[in-house]
Structures are given as structure tokens and as C-alpha cells.
Amino acid sequence: MLTFLPPEVIENICDKLNGIDLQQLSLTSKWLHRVTFRPLWRSVTIKPYPETERHCINPYGPLQPCLQFARELRFDPGDDVDPKRCIHARDWLGYMGSWVDKDPQQYDTWEARSDTFGLERGKLVRVKFECLAQRAVTLLRRLNDNQLESFSWNYTSCMPSEIFEILSLKHSSIQNLSFVTDPFCSRFNRWGRSSDLDLSAFRNLRRLSWRAPMGCHFDDIARLIQANAHQLEELDIELQSWSRDWENRESRVIHRVDDLEEWDKTPASTMLARQIFGLQATTSEVSERAYFPRLRKLRLTRVPLKDEITRKAVTAVSLNFDTLTSLTLRMCSYWIPLLSSIIESQIPLKLKTLEILDFYLKTPQITAVRNAAAIADFIDSFKGLEEIFISNSGPTSALEFWEHVTGHAETMKRLVYHQRIPDQDEETLQSRMGGDSSDLAISQADRDRIREDPDRNPLSRLDLEFIGLTCAPKYLRDILLPFASKSSLKVLHIRHTGVNSDPLPSWIFNHALELRISEAETNGVPINDTLKADRNLDDQAKEDVTVDLIEITTAVKERKDWKTPPLQQSFRDFANWIFGPEGIKSLEARGERRYRAVRQRCGGPEWLDVKSRFGSALEACPVENIVPEYN
Numbered sequence: 158m159l160t161f162l163p164p165e166v167i168e169n170i171c172d173k174l175n176g177i178d179l180q181q182l183s184l185t186s187k188w189l190h191r192v193t194f195r196p197l198w199r200s201v202t203i204k205p206y207p208e209t210e211r212h213c214i215n216p217y218g219p220l221q222p223c224l225q226f227a228r229e230l231r232f233d234p235g236d237d238v239d240p241k242r243c244i245h246a247r248d249w250l251g252y253m254g255s256w257v258d259k260d261p262q263q264y265d266t267w268e269a270r271s272d273t274f275g276l277e278r279g280k281l282v283r284v285k286f287e288c289l290a291q292r293a294v295t296l297l298r299r300l301n302d303n304q305l306e307s308f309s310w311n312y313t314s315c316m317p318s319e320i321f322e323i324l325s326l327k328h329s330s331i332q333n334l335s336f337v338t339d340p341f342c343s344r345f346n347r348w349g350r351s352s353d354l355d356l357s358a359f360r361n362l363r364r365l366s367w368r369a370p371m372g373c374h375f376d377d378i379a380r381l382i383q384a385n386a387h388q389l390e391e392l393d394i395e396l397q398s399w400s401r402d403w404e405n406r407e408s409r410v411i412h413r414v415d416d417l418e419e420w421d422k423t424p425a426s427t428m429l430a431r432q433i434f435g436l437q438a439t440t441s442e443v444s445e446r447a448y449f450p451r452l453r454k455l456r457l458t459r460v461p462l463k464d465e466i467t468r469k470a471v472t473a474v475s476l477n478f479d480t481l482t483s484l485t486l487r488m489c490s491y492w493i494p495l496l497s498s499i500i501e502s503q504i505p506l507k508l509k510t511l512e513i514l515d516f517y518l519k520t521p522q523i524t525a526v527r528n529a530a531a532i533a534d535f536i537d538s539f540k541g542l543e544e545i546f547i548s549n550s551g552p553t554s555a556l557e558f559w560e561h562v563t564g565h566a567e568t569m570k571r572l573v574y575h576q577r578i579p580d581q582d583e584e585t586l587q588s589r590m591g592g593d594s595s596d597l598a599i600s601q602a603d604r605d606r607i608r609e610d611p612d613r614n615p616l617s618r619l620d621l622e623f624i625g626l627t628c629a630p631k632y633l634r635d636i637l638l639p640f641a642s643k644s645s646l647k648v649l650h651i652r653h654t655g656v657n658s659d660p661l662p663s664w665i666f667n668h669a670l671e672l673r674i675s676e677a678e679t680n681g682v683p684i685n686d687t688l689k690a691d692r693n694l695d696d697q698a699k700e701d702v703t704v705d706l707i708e709i710t711t712a713v714k715e716r717k718d719w720k721t722p723p724l725q726q727s728f729r730d731f732a733n734w735i736f737g738p739e740g741i742k743s744l745e746a747r748g749e750r751r752y753r754a755v756r757q758r759c760g761g762p763e764w765l766d767v768k769s770r771f772g773s774a775l776e777a778c779p780v781e782n783i784v785p786e787y788n
Contacts, residue, residue, distance in 0.1 A: 179196065179197050198223045199229060200227070202232075203230070203232050203233070203296065204234065205235075210285075211234055211240065211285075211312050212244060212260075214293070216257055216296045225304075228307065229305070230300075230307070230308050230309070231311065232293070232310050232311060233311040233312075234313075240314065241783075243315050243341075244286055244289065244312070244315070245286055247285075248284065251283075252282070253282050256288035256291055256292070260288070261284040261285065261287075294320065294323055297320065298327075303327070303328055303329070303330045305328040307331065307335075308331055308334055310335070310336045311335070313339055313369070313784060314338065314339055316338060321355065324359075330361050331361065332362060332363040332364065333363060334367075337368045338370055339369060339371075339784050340370060341786055354374060356380065361388070362385040363388060363389065364389070364390060365385070365389060365391070366391070366392075366394075366456075367393070368393070368458075375426075375432075379429055383432070383433070387448070387451070391453060391455075392452060392455050392456070393455075394429075394433075394457055394458065395783070396429075396458055397459070397786075398488070404424060404425075426459060427461055427464055427466070430461050430464065430471070433460075434471045434475050435475075436467055437467055449476055449477055452480060452481055453482050453483065454483040454510075455476065455484055455485065456487075457485065457487070458487040462486075462492055463491035470494055473499045474502070478508075479507070481508060482509045483509060484511055484512070485511075485546075486512070487514035488516070492513065493528065493531045496531055496534075500538045506538075506541070507541070508542060509541065509543045509568075510542070510546075511544070512778065513547050514549075514778045515548070520550040524550070525549065525550040525551060526553055529553040532558075533561040536561045536565070537561055540565060540568070541565065541568050543571065544569075544572075544774065545562055545573070546571075546573040547574055547575070548575035548577065548777075549575075549577075550576075550578070551578045551594045552578055553576070554598050556607070556614070556615060558574070559615035563615050566619055569620070571621065571623040571624075573624075573626075573774055575627045575654075575778050576593070577591045577627070578591060579591050593627040593652070593654050594628075595632070604636075607636070607638070608638065611642075614636070616640070622646060622647045624646065624650070625651075625775070627651075630664055630665070630728040630731040630732075631727040633651070633731055634731055634735075637649070637741065641740060641741050643741075646741055646743050647743060647744065649744060651665070664725065666722040666724060667723050668722055670709075670722075674716065708726060711729070
């Protein structure tokens with residue numbers, strides 16, 4: 158049947174399929190293999206083998222007949238790998254060599270041989286990083302001039318300057334650039350902590366994403382954005398959370414605008430915002446500001462929206478909200494004045510996606526309420542949102558906030574509501590991290606009300622296909638009751654911040670019971686005997702394992718069948734309801750995942766399908782750094 162379709166229809170079908178589905182389609186017949194060959198090789202991902210050794214890439218694969226059709230080149234360590242540091246962190250010091258065809262071995266390095274320091278045998282380099290640079294350049298040289306339209310570096314690592322150089326020389330017309338680097342690495346240019354990038358050749362960018370950049374590259378990023386502002390359609394800048402010491406290290410000392418005899422110590426993030434949005438501009442400098450007439454998607458993380466030194470702020474006139482369809486502001490100070498400016502401008506908004514992440518440990522209750530009201534006022538000011546992703550400080554009533562969300566009921570498809578509160582115990586480690594609200598500040602009286610009459614729940618007016626909540630399973634049934642009579646909800650995401658899910662009791666898994674069962678298996682005694690024994694557990698742990706024999710039997714079976722710790726009884730009861738005859742029949746998937754786990758392959762083809770359709774919602778509002786601070 159496909160053979161009767163016009164070529165342009167076949168091409169359109171191929172464009173809609175993800176890589177795995179397209180590959181499967183190409184294997185169904187020789188004719189389809191020929192038809193799909195070009196679109197199948199349009200995007201090429203370079204993965205190392207083994208995946209944990211990021212320098213071990215094959216510069217000669219794929220074959221040239223395949224590579225000639227590549228328009229997108231991605232360097233990615235793989236979905237099962239979550240590198241948290243630059244390749245330099247576990248690199249070796251050695252003499253410069255040729256590693257295109259052979260892997261560097263530790264016993265060949267200067268450190269392993271204990272050679273006396275000197276340059277008799279050549280230049281000293283970090284051999285893994287040098288190997289990666291040589292192989293990546295060899296691969297890039299196999300491409301034709303201006304062949305690439307898109308380049309991605311997802312190695313969470315420094316990017317060799319040789320790659321930028323060859324991209325500048327051979328692919329200056331590239332339209333999409335995406336980088337995930339390591340802001341805390343001190344060896345990125347082999348010799349010192351200074352920028353060695355030249356991005357001036359890229360003048361045709363449509364999409365730019367740079368996550369976890371180094372402070373010394375902020376000037377390069379700002380100049381790149383300024384040079385392409387008139388045509389940029391998507392911009393994503395994600396800065397990392399820095400300690401006070403690191404912030405001081407990255408700060409800039411510059412002349413004051415009003416007095417050249419005085420100096421200001423300016424945070425690097427403020428300098429970046431100043432350069433991107435022209436916050437330093439005076440009346441005579443207005444023409445030098447960067448405007449974004451074609452911007453459709455803007456995502457900023459930890460980029461301040463006001464310069465506290467010049468007292469200039471990003472406002473509605475700084476961006477073109479006539480074209481913007483997606484706005485994401487994560488931990489961006491002075492976000493409320495920006496939203497207020499947009500409301501006051503009365504610009505007809507075309508936003509389809511709104512994401513706000515705002516959580517600070519010392520947020521007073523009155524401020525938390527004010528911030529929630531600011532988001533609500535903005536949501537009330539227009540219609541048409543399809544996705545709302547909010548993570549804010551609590552406690553503030555989720556039911557009251559959802560009333561404002563219902564103003565977009567005709568278009569709303571995906572909702573994430575993640576509420577965090579400061580830990581009340583200042584003596585614990587978690588007090589410096591905060592915690593997830595387990596009840597979304599919904600009182601017992603309100604839960605009783607929406608349980609008795611689900612129509613009084615604001616969610617009853619929304620036909621959501623995805624919902625992500627920070628809520629303990631014992632409260633979820635009352636909240637989700639409206640969807641039991643609907644056919645819209647496909648995915649439920651029970652959110653739990655990564656920094657809280659390990660030290661605090663899990664809402665999903667009973668780790669205390671897992672410990673007792675493991676003890677029993679190790680000691681060769683009946684499990685119920687270990688539950689009666691007085692082990693070295695605190696009172697909370699003892700309470701957690703006070704279970705009957707039926708639960709023990711169920712827990713042992715879960716461990717055997719699923720290779721996971723046994724479930725908490727409250728979650729087991731919730732799962733039995735939601736997938737039972739009185740539950741939500743339309744539900745396809747239930748997940749309890751952290752931001753970092755979204756990339757993992759666990760779950761098989763079904764999980765990959767969920768990620769492909771709902772990945773943006775699953776990844777929304779992350780609290781953790783891409784790279785934990787070190788050095």
C-alpha cells in the first residue's frame with residue numbers, strides 16, 4: 158500500500174517517525190529500505206564504547222555512503238550513562254601521541270611511568286581528552302563543507318577547541334548548536350583557565366542551547382547570541398548553581414558606569430544577562446541592544462532578569478511576545494517583574510508552554526503566597542496554554558492554584574505541579590535542601606470535600622493527558638478521582654526530587670523492609686523471625702517493617718519478579734486502585750522518576766515511547782545541577 162503513495166507523503170511519514178521506528182520500517186522490505194535510507198541517516202549519533210569511556214569513539218564509523226546524508230551530528234554517551242564530571246576528572250597526564258587508531262593506555266602515561274618532569278619527549282597533555290579531540294576531528298573531516306545543519310555535544314565535558322575550529326571553517330552555515338559541558342572543570346584548555354573559543358563564524362543560527370557553561374565562556378556566549386539575535390528561534394541557557402566561593406571566583410571587576418574611578422564586583426551571571434539583553438545600555442546605546450524578533454522558545458535557568466548594578470531589567474519590550482510560544486524561567490531572579498511587565502503591555506500572547514521554577518530555602522510564607530499569586534495573575538491574563546509546569550515554594554494550596562489553571566481548560570493537555578517546602582529540622586542535612594510537599598497543602602477538610610464530590614475538584618474541568626505531582630500516594634486517590642470517569646489521562650508522574658529521594662523515606666519503595674529481607678537471606682533465617690528481632694534500626698525503621706505475613710509474601714514476590722525493593726503498602730494500595738476496575742482506565746504509564754532518570758532506558762520500548770511523547774513534561778522543573786560542584 159505504501160508503494161502507491163507519492164514520494165512527498167512517504168518523506169513526511171519518515172519525518173514524523175523517531176529513529177527506532179524509522180529503522181524498523183526500513184527493515185520491512187527492500188523498497189522501503191531504499192526509500193528510508195536518506196532520512197534514516199539524516200541524524201547520526203556518535204556513542205563511545207564502552208559508554209563510560211567517552212574518548213573511545215570510532216572515527217571511521219559510520220561508513221562514508223551513510224555519513225554523506227548526515228545533516229545532524231550528535232556526540233552522546235548513551236541513555237544508560239549519566240556523566241557528572243568532565244572527562245578531565247579521570248584523565249591521565251602523558252606525552253602527546255597519535256590515538257586515532259589506538260586507545261591510550263595508562264601504563265604509557267607520564268604518571269604511570271614516573272618520568273621526571275620535562276619536555277624531552279614532547280608536549281604533556283591529558284591523553285583521554287587529546288584522544289577524543291583527535292578522533293572527533295578525524296570524523297568531522299569526513300563530512301563535506303557546509304553539510305551539517307545541526308551539531309550537539311552532550312558529553313557533559315569540555316569541548317576540544319579543535320572541534321569549534323573545524324566547525325567554524327567547514328560548517329559556518331550551521332543552524333543548530335547544542336552543548337552540555339562542565340562548568341567546574343579547571344583543565345578545559347589544557348594549560349590555563351581562560352577562554353579558547355572562537356564562535357564568531359556562526360552567523361546563521363536558528364537554535365542555540367548551552368547547558369552548564371563555564372563562567373569564562375559567558376562572554377563568548379553573549380557575543381554569539383548578539384550576532385544571531387535577529388534570526389534566533391530557540392534559545393536555551395542553563396547556568397549551574399554555584400557556591401559563594403565559586404561565585405566569587407567567577408565574578409568580574411569592572412568600572413562603574415557612572416564613575417570610571419570606581420569599580421564594581423559583578424557576578425558572572427549578571428554580566429551575561431547584561432550583555433544578552435542590553436541591560437547596560439544608556440539612551441545612546443539603545444541601538445546596540447540585542448532584540449529577538451523571531452524567538453519562539455526561550456528557556457533560561459539561573460539567569461538574572463535584572464541587573465542590580467545598572468538597575469535595568471528584562472521587560473516585555475526586550476523580547477518579541479508576538480512570536481513566543483514557549484517560556485521557561487528556572488530559578489531566574491526578578492521573574493515576577495517580567496511577568497508583570499508582560500501583563501501591563503497587553504500584548505496578545507501566543508504562549509502554548511509556560512514553565513516556572515522558583516524555590517529558595519528561606520522563602521517566607523507570605524512571599525510564597527505572593528509568588529504563587531503572581532503566577533496565577535499571569536495565567537489569568539490570557540488563554541491558550543497547552544502545558545503548565547510549575548515548581549514553587551510552599552505551602553500554598555494546590556486546589557486554589559488549579560482554579561486558575563482551569564481558565565485554559567479548552568487547550569490544556571499537560572500539567573506539572575511540584576511544591577517544595579523548607580525542612581523544619583535545621584540540624585539535618587536536608588534542611589539545606591528543602592523537601593517535597595507530600596500533601597500539596599491540601600487540608601483534610603478539602604480532601605474530604607473533593608472525595609465526596611469530585612466535581613468540586615478543579616482537575617475535573619481539565620482533560621489532561623499528563624499530570625506530574627509531588628504528592629504521597631496515600632493522598633493521590635482523592636486528588637485523581639475526576640480522571641476515573643474520563644478517558645484523557647495517559648501518564649501519571651509521581652515526582653520526587655533527587656536530593657530528597659535517597660536520604661528520606663521513599664514514597665514508592667520500602668527500603669527498611671528491603672534491609673530486613675536482605676539480612677534474612679544473608680543469615681539464612683526465616684524472614685518473619687528477623688522482623689521480630691531487635692536489630693540496630695531506629696524507631697522509624699522498626700515501625701516501617703511492622704507488617705503482616707501477607708505483606709511479607711507480597712514483598713518477596715515483588716523483589717523476585719521486578720528486581721526492585723518491595724513497595725510501600727500505601728503505594729501498593731494506590732496502584733491496586735488506579736489500575737483496578739474503579740481506577741483510571743485510560744492510564745498507560747505510572748512513573749516515579751527523578752530528572753536524571755528520565756534519560757535512562759529502563760522500562761523497555763514502552764518507556765521509550767512515553768519519553769518520546771512526554772519527555773518535556775517528565776524533565777520539567779529539575780532542582781538538581783547537571784554537574785555537582787567539585788574542585
